[in-house]
Amino acid sequence: DTGVSQNPRHKITKRGQNVTFRCDPISEHNRLYWYRQTLGQGPEFLTYFQNEAQLEKSRLLSDRFSAERPKGSFSTLEIQRTEQGDSAMYLCASSLSGTMKDYEQYFGPGTRLTVT
Amino acid sequence: QKEVEQNSGPLSVPEGAIASLNCTYSDRGSQSFFWYRQYSGKSPELIMFIYSNGDKEDGRFTAQLNKASQYVSLLIRDSQPSDSATYLCAAGRSGYSTLTFGKGTMLLVSP
Numbered sequence: 001d002t003g004v005s006q007n008p009r010h011k012i013t014k015r016g017q018n019v020t021f022r023c024d025p026i027s028e029h030n031r032l033y034w035y036r037q038t039l040g041q042g043p044e045f046l047t048y049f050q051n052e053a054q055l056e057k058s059r060l061l062s063d064r065f066s067a068e069r070p071k072g073s074f075s076t077l078e079i080q081r082t083e084q085g086d087s088a089m090y091l092c093a094s095s096l097s098g099t100m101k102d103y104e105q106y107f108g109p110g111t112r113l114t115v116t
Numbered sequence: 117q118k119e120v121e122q123n124s125g126p127l128s129v130p131e132g133a134i135a136s137l138n139c140t141y142s143d144r145g146s147q148s149f150f151w152y153r154q155y156s157g158k159s160p161e162l163i164m165f166i167y168s169n170g171d172k173e174d175g176r177f178t179a180q181l182n183k184a185s186q187y188v189s190l191l192i193r194d195s196q197p198s199d200s201a202t203y204l205c206a207a208g209r210s211g212y213s214t215l216t217f218g219k220g221t222m223l224l225v226s227p
Contacts (some may be wrong), residue, residue, distance in 0.1 A: 033214070042206070042220055048213060061185070067186065103165070104165060105215060109158070110161060
């Protein structure tokens with residue numbers, strides 16, 4: 001399977017704990033995006049990388065959130081001191097850079113986070 | 117606030133009918149538009165994209181774009197029960213690589 005993969009698929013954690021999610025993009029894609037989706041809403045942009053550079057962060061990404069893509073391949077999203085409001089589906093997408101191509105984003109299966 | 121608006125539905129159509137899903141956007145800088153299908157509990161799947169005014173057809177799907185009216189639509193011909201899902205409309209703005217999504221329209225196709 002050469003699609004976007006994410007791990008874990010589900011995570012249940014207690015409030016105040018730290019969690020880390022991993023995303024492996026489509027191999028030839030140099031752009032990687034993180035979105036968050038809650039029930040009844042569309043995905044909301046969090047941050048994106050081109051290769052290893054983090055180029056944009058949403059104001060939704062509080063200082064408890066950090067994302068890395070150290071070698072321009074896989075990426076991790078860490079949430080520190082989780083809160084119940086962090087419960088959501090965390091989606092990773094990837095694309096090629098280039099005219100219009102960077103908009104054609106392909107999503108992974110997501111990581112569902114539940115904070116109790 | 118750059119917004120993409122969709123009727124949440126549900127839109128109910130009988131099997132074999134044409135389903136028409138609509139989307140409006142507020143940012144006139146938006147240049148590219150996408151339709152994603154999302155089954156319950158699953159992630160969004162890209163099914164159509166359109167960059168130019170007019171129609172774009174792909175199999176049973178037709179995307180329509182009217183930039184003057186800031187309106188995008190998706191037509192699904194010969195609707196099947198397997199088309200029952202939430203359809204998300206998304207817009208991309210020139211110079212930015214992120215997409216702004218609507219809340220989605222739930223489509224229910226009854227046998």
